[in-house]
Amino acid sequence: MxxxxxxxxxxxxxxxxxxxxxxxxxxxxxxxxxxxxxxxxxxxxxxxxxxxxxxxxxxxxxxxxxxxxxxxxxxxxxxxxxxxxxxxxxxxxxxxxxxxxxxxxxxxxxxxxxxxxxxxxxxxxxxxxxxxxxxxxxxxxxxxxxxxxxxxxxxxxxxxTPALRMPLASLAGNEITEIRGILNGTTNYMLTEMEKGSAYQDALEKAQSLGYAEADPTSDVEGYDVRYKTAILANYVMGYPLASRDIPCKGISGLTQDDIKEAKASNKRWKLLARVKKEGDQVTASVQPELIDQDDSLAGITGPTNAIVYDCDMAGEIMLTGAGAGLxxxxxxxxxxxxxxxxxxxxxxxxxxxx
CATH class of the missing domain: 3.40.50.720 (NAD(P)-binding Rossmann-like Domain)
Structure with missing residues (x-):
């Protein structure tokens, strides 16, 4: 038919x-x-x-x-x-x-x-x-x-990249206790450029020239885009009714070259991370820049690429990575x-x- x-x-x-x-x-x-x-x-x-x-x-x-x-x-x-x-x-x-x-x-x-x-x-x-x-x-x-x-x-x-279908189909039977993700390619590209030495504004302008960032980049750089995606993960994957407005949210606009240099000196890296965590019957979520160790599975995700990690009770840590945008x-x-x-x-x- x-x-x-x-x-x-x-x-x-x-x-x-x-x-x-x-x-x-x-x-x-x-x-x-x-x-x-x-x-x-x-x-x-x-x-x-x-x-x-x-x-x-x-x-x-x-x-x-x-x-x-x-x-x-x-x-x-x-x-x-x-x-x-x-x-x-x-x-x-x-x-x-x-x-x-x-x-x-x-x-x-x-x-x-x-x-x-x-x-x-x-x-x-x-x-x-x-x-x-x-x-x-x-x-x-x-x-x-x-x-x-x-x-x-x-x-x-x-x-x-099947971030929603995979956990409920391929990871069925596991209890997913936490989801962490780099869910915005614009900000991840900007942070990568800042690690190469670009100032925040220069990194933003590069992202705009390549079409990664809009003329008004607020939704990306302030984390709002990621907050909506985090709410979807909480509701759909975790099955918990969490409103996007109730998710604490902070973007990358406050990060400076000094912050980037201090992180590198400590063998760490800044990433704008979405987190959804389940503890008992409660689910909490956040969106904010976080310092992660260089050996963290998300540390190697650079440029406009997205990635998400599911912490499973049986399968362990499962990471999915791929393009997060594009027509x-x-x-x-x-x-x-x-x-x-x-x-x-x-x-x-x-x-x-x-x-």
Whole structure:
């Protein structure tokens, strides 16, 4: 049975996934029996188009990349243009919503409302937006379960590196007592540059010139991006209802060259670390720069690379490392969830299936 997909948001990540669905179509069909069809795109800036029998992906991508919009997609019988995101979710025949809008991580909107709308309309969702998972995990997971639909969000912590699926699937049976991670490539790159001798501001400017840091780098350098990811780990992996606002958070903006030099003299290294620790029935979390020994498993993670360590009672310390950002990597994370949804046969919440 063909999986019908609607994109809510069609920026770089959405386009990357669409291209993967097109270029890997035969492989997905032969390897997984997965046949997909994009039926809708709705983007607040790029316009909206819907056809119940499917849209041509190369044409969509060409229109967006050449004209910045899908509004000039060639008209033909049955084509509808101009639907907003809610209309697209409610009225299209899609059974999978790819939610990749530009979302305010402080409010989780509009992604939270998109997820709610999809679930109440019996439609599954895959997303890379941190806001819904960090701010409304319990409510949305319950709503998805009540409506027997799938909710996948693998890409919210480490993009295409499976930081969420691995602990609940491959490490099943272990009790995970602590999670430590380098979850922001921008700040890790900056700290690496500072160790090479760059001042904080110079390291930031290098990160911006390479596209690692935004023009306004506040979310990265003050640790807010990592705090949302830490909340996701606490809620999803540890199963503990911890709000992101309740996680103590400190970024790297206060670190100086003197701090870096003192650390090196002591054979230590500064890293911006996320920590989630379980003690009895309680789970605590923090985000802050920490001095770690050079022989620490996370000390060797340099540049924009991410890494996460799970302390397990039976398997011991397990570390996963990989890219934490990038259009192809993030698009791939959505594909991971789509394949997982297809494999479940009976659609249910990702947390329940993985656990």
């Amino acid at each position: 063909t999986m019908k997909i609607a994109f809510i948001g069609f920026g770089g990540v959405g386009q990357a996934l669409a291209e993967l669905l097109h270029t890997r179509r035969q492989h997905l069909l032969e390897t997984y029996g997965l046949d997909t069809q994009v039926v809708a795109v709705s983007d607040v800036m790029k316009g909206a188009v819907y056809h119940p029998e499917g849209l041509d992906i190369p044409t969509l991508l060409r229109e967006v990349r050449e004209n910045g919009s899908v509004t000039e997609y060639p008209d033909h019988t049955g084509l509808i243009k101009g639907w907003d995101s809610i209309q697209t979710i409610e009225q299209s025949n899609a059974d999978m919503i790819v939610e990749v809008t530009f979302t305010d991580v402080e409010t989780g909107q509009p992604a939270i409302d998109h997820c709610k709308c999809a679930f109440t309309n019996k439609k599954s969702v895959v997303t890379t937006n941190k806001g819904p998972v960090a701010l409304a995990y319990r409510e949305l997971a319950q709503l998805a379960e009540e409506n027997q639909v799938y909710w996948g969000f693998e890409g919210t912590v480490m993009s295409g 192809i990597e993030t698009g791939y994370s959505l594909l991971i969830d789509i394949i997982d949804f297809h494999r479940t046969k009976t659609p249910i919440v990702a947390h329940e299936e993985d656990a």
